[in-house]
Amino acid sequence: MERHEFIVDAEDEGKRLDVFLAENLEEYSRSYLQKLIKEKRALIKGEPGKNRSPLKEGEEVSIEIPEPKPLEIKGENIPLEIIYEDGDLLVVNKPQGMVVHPGAGNYEGTMVNALLYHCQGKLSSINGVIRPGIVHRIDKDTSGLLMVAKTDQAHRSLQNQLKDRKVTRVYRLLVHGVMEEGQAVIDAPMGRSPNNPLKMAVRDEGRFARTHITVLERFEKYTLLEARLETGRTHQIRVHLQYIGHALVGDPVYGPTKAHFSLEGQMLHAKTLGFLHPRTGEEMEFDSPMPEDFQKVIESLRRDKTREEE
Missing domain, CATH: 3.30.2350.10 (Pseudouridine synthase)
Structure with missing residues (x-):
């Protein structure tokens, strides 16, 4: 049994219990959480809540997630x-x-x-x-x-x-359009899209989400960026960049449907990861190069840019 506990803060006061839990447990669908609430697995100040129960600042909210039904997930000899x-x-x-x-x-x-x-x-x-x-x-x-x-x-x-936002997560990404500002902080709350439960969207009533953006290189129609996550909401970088008008190249969900550069996926790479070792407390940071396909696209754009400048 997995148990999650929360304290309602000022910005969440008045929210329904099911909405609050869906925003704080993005890995579960709202309909699934509503089912658990009906089964009296969600408590407000120790008492079973209802889907529509309004929350007050300072209240303790908890929910028990039952163990998943037994499934035999087999190990496979896949290279890592x-x-x-x-x-x-x-x-x-x-x-x-x-x-x-x-x-x-x-x-x-x-x-x-x-x-x-x-x-x-x-x-x-x-x-x-x-x-x-x-x-x-x-x-x-x-x-x-x-x-x-x-x-x-x-x-x-x-x-x-x-x-606690102590993990360093730095991404490389290529977006549509030329971003004029050298740096930007995208501070836009996020929640599930009201039109499509499989998508996320910027919403006033959503959870706090912040992304730090730095321009690395500009091309004629694209910009190479570095993104640092302060929070880690589902699809955060993709949604935030779409929100400011610079959708991710190769993203069929939040970007143009037309394919670019014959890509099979989006141009988003989790390049740097840093954290404290859980046992020793040692500071650890790791870096990985951009994938070959990503690098080829950038090199092609650089060549085009050089020809234009000649």
């Missing part, structure tokens, strides 16, 4: 690019196109399948059988660095560092 490994954790460079953990209709070929084989099942159990060891994730079509916990103690430490 392991950047670092010890008895507590791994740092893995995920290729574009690989799903992080199994989901409905997709129980093979994921990073979890590869990790179970590599680690011989020795992964943290906090996130259940579907997501053993997975502390955070990146989208299927995003490449780059992920930290994976082998022990429950390591998992809790890394999870708390994420919650």
